[in-house]
Amino acid sequence: MWAWLAGFERLQRLQPVIYKALYQQLEKSIQQGVLRAGDQLPPQRQLAQRLDIALATVTRVYNLAEQQGLIYAKVGKGSFVSICPVLPQAIRAQDYQCINLSIIKPQVALAKTQLAEQFKALSEQQPLTDLMDYNPDGGSLTDQQTARDWLSQQGVNIENRGISICSGAQHGLMVLINCVTQHGDYIGVENYCYPGIISLANQSGRKLVGIEMDQQGMIPQSLERACQQQHLKMLIVVASHQNPTTAVMSESRRKAIAAIVKKYSLWLVDDDVYGFLSPDLPPISNFAPQQSFYLSSLSKSMFPGLRIGYLVSPSSFKQRIDAEIRNSIWMPVPLTLALASRLIYSGQSLEIQQLQSQLAQQRQKLAAKLLTGCDYLAQANSYHLWLKLPQPWNSQRFSQNLKQQGILVSSADYFCAEHQVHTAAVRISLMATKTEQELSYALKRIRLLVYSSPGAI
Numbered sequence: 001m002w003a004w005l006a007g008f009e010r011l012q013r014l015q016p017v018i019y020k021a022l023y024q025q026l027e028k029s030i031q032q033g034v035l036r037a038g039d040q041l042p043p044q045r046q047l048a049q050r051l052d053i054a055l056a057t058v059t060r061v062y063n064l065a066e067q068q069g070l071i072y073a074k075v076g077k078g079s080f081v082s083i084c085p086v087l088p089q090a091i092r093a094q095d096y097q098c099i100n101l102s103i104i105k106p107q108v109a110l111a112k113t114q115l116a117e118q119f120k121a122l123s124e125q126q127p128l129t130d131l132m133d134y135n136p137d138g139g140s141l142t143d144q145q146t147a148r149d150w151l152s153q154q155g156v157n158i159e160n161r162g163i164s165i166c167s168g169a170q171h172g173l174m175v176l177i178n179c180v181t182q183h184g185d186y187i188g189v190e191n192y193c194y195p196g197i198i199s200l201a202n203q204s205g206r207k208l209v210g211i212e213m214d215q216q217g218m219i220p221q222s223l224e225r226a227c228q229q230q231h232l233k234m235l236i237v238v239a240s241h242q243n244p245t246t247a248v249m250s251e252s253r254r255k256a257i258a259a260i261v262k263k264y265s266l267w268l269v270d271d272d273v274y275g276f277l278s279p280d281l282p283p284i285s286n287f288a289p290q291q292s293f294y295l296s297s298l299s300k301s302m303f304p305g306l307r308i309g310y311l312v313s314p315s316s317f318k319q320r321i322d323a324e325i326r327n328s329i330w331m332p333v334p335l336t337l338a339l340a341s342r343l344i345y346s347g348q349s350l351e352i353q354q355l356q357s358q359l360a361q362q363r364q365k366l367a368a369k370l371l372t373g374c375d376y377l378a379q380a381n382s383y384h385l386w387l388k389l390p391q392p393w394n395s396q397r398f399s400q401n402l403k404q405q406g407i408l409v410s411s412a413d414y415f416c417a418e419h420q421v422h423t424a425a426v427r428i429s430l431m432a433t434k435t436e437q438e439l440s441y442a443l444k445r446i447r448l449l450v451y452s453s454p455g456a457i
């Protein structure tokens with residue numbers, strides 16, 4: 001209960017800044033995993049006595065931490081670390097006061113004509129009340145056929161494999177972690193990975209092992225070393241436009257990783273939500289189809305609000321996966337599933353994917369112009385970029401400074417699989433702003449900050 005305060009007592013002399021310092025200590029302890037989801041915090045009065053500070057200061061800190069979603073209070077029981085503090089901090093779905101470059105999403109307004117057209121056709125051709133009823137939990141026959149068509153379009157090998165429909169890729173990840181691994185199992189991931197995975201692992205008591213990366217993502221030799229040191233049950237790989245680094249694996253790297261998956265009998269999760277941006281590369285799971293799960297969604301290629309994902313599994317897992325989907329959501333929402341199916345079989349999904357990819361390309365060109373001289377990683381049509389910061393900047397200080405200027409980006413800390421930050425970097429989403437003017441303004445401020453020294457601001 002007290003370990004996270006080690007060294008803090010010395011700071012008591014700094015009474016005027018104690019509130020801020022105590023809050024930062026709490027935040028850092030949660031981000032670095034010293035305090036874990038569900039851990040109980042000391043009662044406020046005891047903490048105030050131990051640190052010899054006013055009870056009101058502790059109450060203020062706990063209130064702020066609760067507002068920020070870091071902790072929650074249970075009446076009569078005390079305060080506890082939130083179950084998923086990482087995800088809402090790393091990604092803000094909406095922020096009306098700031099230019100929000102913290103969320104990777106498509107520009108939904110680009111496809112408003114197609115959306116309106118399919119909504120209209122849906123309401124005219126199908127009784128809407130049917131779509132508000134309980135429906136078959138695996139989707140209708142049309143939904144299943146469209147899932148097969150869409151997966152084939154993405155180059156996924158579906159031969160002798162089961163197809164399930166889930167509620168977006170985050171849900172798919174949860175289903176797979178629950179079906180394939182158990183409490184205490186080790187899961188290999190890129191050492192900077194999508195925060196939704198960190199959040200799920202924290203919540204479910206799985207341990208993440210961060211595998212080193214280079215410009216092409218996960219390094220096969222590092223994976224092999226990890227397999228020799230630890231019994232990894234599962235490996236989650238984002239082989240295209242990796243979140244957060246934008247790394248894309250070549251075909252030969254995909255084959256090398258798949259060979260290690262087979263050699264060490266791992267279960268591979270091929271999280272391919274950005275795969276449509278690299279259509280010429282085969283999904284990594286195609287190289288070990290009986291030992292892998294292919295997972296993707298329509299969130300990045302079309303509309304995140306559809307909450308539709310597709311999960312391909314070895315046929316022996318199909319029943320277990322469907323049961324887990326039923327247990328968690330009963331069925332994907334029939335209205336949005338019908339809409340998604342219409343967008344796919346009308347061919348408009350491909351049109352929308354292409355529009356989004358073209359917009360991403362334009363925005364990357366704009367970023368290249370406005371961030372000249374900055375050190376960053378990106379592909380020609382990635383939705384985001386990974387900006388490395390020069391010394392003496394650190395990721396948190398840089399993102400906090402930008403926040404004070406009304407610009408939100410995601411600090412490298414949020415992506416650390418093992419709570420160790422080696423790189424000073426931030427992830428910047430280029431597709432999140434509605435206008436190029438807004439994006440240009442933010443990128444100019446970001447470049448200015450890169451070239452300023454932290455002390456001068």
Ligand SMILES: Cc1ncc(COP(=O)(O)O)c(C=O)c1O
Binds near residue numbers: 196273296
């Ligand atoms: C790599 C990765 N996987 C999964 C997800 C979750 O996607 P969805 O909106 O389909 O749940 C994201 C979202 O950002 C992501 O970047």
